[in-house]
Amino acid sequence: MSTPTPTALVTGxxxxxxxxxxxTLARDGFQVFLTYVSKPEEAEAVAAGIRERGGSAxxxxxxxxxxxxxxxxxxxxxxxxxxxxxxxxxxxxxxxxFLIRMKDEDFDRVLDVNxxxxxxxxxEAAKIMSRRRHGRIINIxxxxxxxGNAGQVNYAAAKAGLLGMTKSAARELAGRNITVNAxxxxxxxxxxxxxxxxxxxxxxxxxxxxxxxxxxxxxxEAVAFLASDKAAYMTGxxxxxxxxxxx
Ligand code: NAP
Numbered sequence: 001m002s003t004p005t006p007t008a009l010v011t012g013x014x015x016x017x018x019x020x021x022x023x024t025l026a027r028d029g030f031q032v033f034l035t036y037v038s039k040p041e042e043a044e045a046v047a048a049g050i051r052e053r054g055g056s057a058x059x060x061x062x063x064x065x066x067x068x069x070x071x072x073x074x075x076x077x078x079x080x081x082x083x084x085x086x087x088x089x090x091x092x093x094x095x096x097x098f099l100i101r102m103k104d105e106d107f108d109r110v111l112d113v114n115x116x117x118x119x120x121x122x123x124e125a126a127k128i129m130s131r132r133r134h135g136r137i138i139n140i141x142x143x144x145x146x147x148g149n150a151g152q153v154n155y156a157a158a159k160a161g162l163l164g165m166t167k168s169a170a171r172e173l174a175g176r177n178i179t180v181n182a183x184x185x186x187x188x189x190x191x192x193x194x195x196x197x198x199x200x201x202x203x204x205x206x207x208x209x210x211x212x213x214x215x216x217x218x219x220x221e222a223v224a225f226l227a228s229d230k231a232a233y234m235t236g237x238x239x240x241x242x243x244x245x246x247x
Pocket of ligand 1: 037038039089090142184187188190192
């Protein structure tokens with residue numbers, strides 16, 4: 001019997017950083033399962049593009065703000081059907097606003113998708129990876145979780161929470177040969193940053209030592225490294241991909 005191709009699950013793989021991660025992990029030989037919530041055509045196009053280049057990929061609708069949907073997805077599509085080697089918790093949203101005007105529901109929604117969703121995916125993946133005694137979990141945090149950002153208390157809380165969760169899970173899962181690391185991107189050219197006013201963007205560029213926003217591929221290569229055997233002795237770490245803006 002042939003050994004199954006190891007699977008990498010990338011949440012939010014239809015666009016931006018998640019798309020680049022999905023394509024890069026497929027390049028590196030993983031079967032890629034990518035998820036989306038609102039843009040099925042874009043997700044299907046990413047999966048089709050990977051298959052056209054000789055890789056293996058499937059797209060799935062999965063709202064990571066819905067814990068029950070996540071557990072159902074792992075039970076029906078992952079547990080007995082794949083050799084789950086890598087989980088990339090990438091799906092994320094922003095709902096920005098200054099602290100004194102921030103609505104409870106905007107705080108809760110950002111925490112539900114960015115933090116609780118990653119927690120539930122990580123828990124379900126860890127159960128499966130524990131049985132195979134090997135795995136790589138990579139959480140996409142943010143420079144905002146490290147240094148804070150005016151107008152983003154909800155997002156900063158979620159992204160800082162991911163860092164604490166990464167370090168704790170790394171300690172729990174090391175005995176099962178599962179590594180858990182975070183990548184903390186700086187400001188990256190995606191839909192998430194496309195609406196920045198020109199003057200804010202210029203301020204960011206001026207504050208970044210490498211004098212440019214990052215690309216999704218800059219982040220994807222860091223994720224691919226952490227997913228590879230080259231990173232076998234790294235766990236509980238935060239790999240910053242931020243052009244030097246926060247060290
Ligand atoms: P993006 O272009 O806005 O794409 C977001 C992705 O997440 C899309 O695939 C989207 O799916 C998916 N998504 C959104 N809500 C979801 C939900 N409830 N359930 C499942 N999937 C959901 O974002 P990005 O800039 O690539 O960011 C990717 C990750 O990197 C996020 O965690 C973000 O916080 C983090 N990050 C980004 C930057 C940056 O500057 N861009 C910097 C630091 C960290 P649909 O396409 O179906 O809507």
